[in-house]
Amino acid sequence: MPVCTPRLPGHWRWFSPANAPRADGTVELHVRAVPAGTVSHRLVHEVRPGELLWLGPPADTGLSLDPASTNNLLLVAGGTGLAPLRALVEHVAAAPDGRRVTLIVGARTFTDLYDSIALDKLQCAHDWLTIVPALSDDPCAEPAEQGDALTIALEHHQPGQDIYLCGPPAMLADARPRLCALGIPAARIHLPEGLTC
Known part of the structure; x- marks a missing residue:
């Protein structure tokens, strides 16, 4: 808005x-x-x-959940792109339907991560939610957390997931070609409107 x-x-x-x-x-x-x-x-x-x-x-940004779908979700956030994806997590939490949600939260370093208190509360309250930090420039990060958000997300991708991405323009421009090249159907990839395959 x-x-x-x-x-x-x-x-x-x-x-x-x-x-x-x-x-x-x-x-x-x-x-x-x-x-x-x-x-x-x-x-x-x-x-x-x-x-x-x-x-x-x-x-409409194109990041709304399909009300007819109960597919598992892979959410990939970079920077303040976390905002609409956290709203999706809250949407699922309001009416749990058995789907599993993995939220990848990208930042340069650990200190650049924000909203951690709200994210921790969400993860503690819901066993279907997994939150994974992706730290692109933090040498102190755990090996499983080192890398850009999209690369870390691909390590958590499972067939049948719907993938929602929101973040910096460079991340979004890179996302659809990388995901399509891996054979992920375009219908399962959701980016803010204005970017097409």
Whole structure:
């Protein structure tokens, strides 16, 4: 959904909610301040609790679960691409249907991982959920955690899984060709809209 702060009227930035719908109507957004990001910088460094934000109409990103499917899921997140994938985990948790979910969370180093408290709570609460960090530039990481998110994800891939990916443009551009080259059907690969095979 597009988000705007009255501190910068007319400047909108797209964010994916990091949660499934909640009874209290709250929405959690993951925002990373980037040097050239005018909206994200203000949201991180200036906006305070209780301050008004404007939310625009939501749009389908192509990362929604197929309600008719109970296929196991392989979720691959890079950076704040974790937000919509965590929402998918919460969606499955709200109505467990026997599927297993593996969430690969990519970051450069261990200290770059974020949202670990919420992820730990989810993993402890659900035996069907496995969360695996993928650390691309951390020499202290365990060998099974060393590598980029997509490479680590492929080590956890099992036939029949639906694969959802969200993260930096370079990761997404590389994903579909690599997955298709391994014989994974295009119908099982879900990327944010705008990227095609």
